[in-house]
Amino acid sequence: MNGDAYWLGVASGFVVVGVVIEMVRRRYLRGRFALVWILLGVGAILLALFPRLLERAATALGVTVPLNLLLFLGSIAMLIMIMQLSAEAGRLRERTRVLAEEVALLRTLVGSADEPRARSIAAEDRDQDSPR
Amino acid sequence: MGTRGRGKVLVVVPAYNEAEAIAGVVASVTRAVPTADILVVDDGSCDATSAVARAAGARVATLPFNLGVGGAMRTGFRHAKREGYSAVVQVDGDGQHDPAFIPQLLAALEHHDVAVGARFAGTGDYVVRGPRRWAMRGLASGMSALMTTRLDDATSGFRACGPRAISVYAQHYPAEYLGDTLETLVIARKSGLTVTQVPVAMRHRNTGRPSHGSARSSVELLRAGCVVMLGLVREWPVIADSSP
Numbered sequence: 001m002n003g004d005a006y007w008l009g010v011a012s013g014f015v016v017v018g019v020v021i022e023m024v025r026r027r028y029l030r031g032r033f034a035l036v037w038i039l040l041g042v043g044a045i046l047l048a049l050f051p052r053l054l055e056r057a058a059t060a061l062g063v064t065v066p067l068n069l070l071l072f073l074g075s076i077a078m079l080i081m082i083m084q085l086s087a088e089a090g091r092l093r094e095r096t097r098v099l100a101e102e103v104a105l106l107r108t109l110v111g112s113a114d115e116p117r118a119r120s121i122a123a124e125d126r127d128q129d130s131p132r
Numbered sequence: 133m134g135t136r137g138r139g140k141v142l143v144v145v146p147a148y149n150e151a152e153a154i155a156g157v158v159a160s161v162t163r164a165v166p167t168a169d170i171l172v173v174d175d176g177s178c179d180a181t182s183a184v185a186r187a188a189g190a191r192v193a194t195l196p197f198n199l200g201v202g203g204a205m206r207t208g209f210r211h212a213k214r215e216g217y218s219a220v221v222q223v224d225g226d227g228q229h230d231p232a233f234i235p236q237l238l239a240a241l242e243h244h245d246v247a248v249g250a251r252f253a254g255t256g257d258y259v260v261r262g263p264r265r266w267a268m269r270g271l272a273s274g275m276s277a278l279m280t281t282r283l284d285d286a287t288s289g290f291r292a293c294g295p296r297a298i299s300v301y302a303q304h305y306p307a308e309y310l311g312d313t314l315e316t317l318v319i320a321r322k323s324g325l326t327v328t329q330v331p332v333a334m335r336h337r338n339t340g341r342p343s344h345g346s347a348r349s350s351v352e353l354l355r356a357g358c359v360v361m362l363g364l365v366r367e368w369p370v371i372a373d374s375s376p
Contacts, residue, residue: 097199097203097307100195100196100197100199100203101195101199101203101206101207101210102210103195103196104173104174104193104194104195104196104207105193105207105210105211105214107193107194108171108191108192108193108211
């Protein structure tokens with residue numbers, strides 16, 4: 001590997017870790033997800049700094065081209081994270097649904113005294129949703 | 133927890149933009165079953181559905197955004213369970229279901245947990261032709277075999293549920309497409325509920341168009357198959373206890 005590409009790899013690894021840490025600091029990324037991203041970033045830096053690691057791992061696993069191992073592992077990692085996000089989205093959707101149902105029932109208990117205002121609040125909520 | 137519904141019947145009317153039809157539906161339900169309470173679940177309508185239904189004398193639960201029939205119905209079942217109602221009848225807000233048949237549906241609850249009002253079981257003149265008819269036929273025989281009871285109109289939303297079914301559906305009522313009709317039957321089966329059908333006549337809709345045209349029937353059938361499979365594969369907790 002020539003010098004420029006080496007430093008490009010190292011630099012992008014640091015950029016990833018830097019962005020993740022900044023996002024965690026601003027509380028955009030939380031919990032498990034932050035941890036996974038930091039681990040991936042650190043892994044990228046390590047591989048960039050010590051390309052021999054990848055070659056050794058490839059030889060040990062019987063993969064002829066080291067880069068193939070990297071791509072394979074990378075796509076597996078992405079797949080797992082996407083599945084994780086899909087599951088999370090489904091769970092959030094279900095929770096939103098339950099909350100909406102509860103809100104509707106609570107409104108019937110609170111009564112219709114404030115009906116015009118309730119309607120305008122509901123209309124505002126709808127406007128904030130993405131238009132269908 | 134309330135007890136205002138103890139032993140009573142709750143008619144749940146899911147309604148989405150049905151301001152024109154809803155008053156008529158509420159009035160005819162009141163006429164058919166004067167002792168029942170009516171809960172109109174406004175599924176995030178943009179029109180005056182809530183206001184009209186309230187003016188017509190129904191209790192109204194307004195969802196903050198559109199959840200589909202499944203979400204609206206589960207809201208109704210939650211309410212029914214909390215207030216201790218002994219039966220829930222679903223009547224669509226578009227006027228398609230004739231409330232005159234509600235007493236017959238309720239009578240069927242004597243021996244079953246769920247009674248489905250079926251269009252093709254002999255009564256009425258509701259006609260569909262071509263691919264849509266074949267799709268519905270295929271679906272009917274498939275569901276009948278699966279449920280081990282004859283179901284000619286598994287996608288019918290006109291049904292009555294007894295106390296055990298209320299407990300199940302207050303927790304689990306699918307929101308997905310066709311989930312509110314087909315998958316609920318699969319859930320009933322998996323939870324140990326018994327299902328039967330009652331022949332009913334359906335009116336043509338007062339307003340609005342049917343959910344799907346005849347050209348898309350085979351796709352619909354395929355999707356229905358997927359929904360049923362999904363319902364079978366999913367785990368549903370068995371909570372059908374006899375004491376509600």
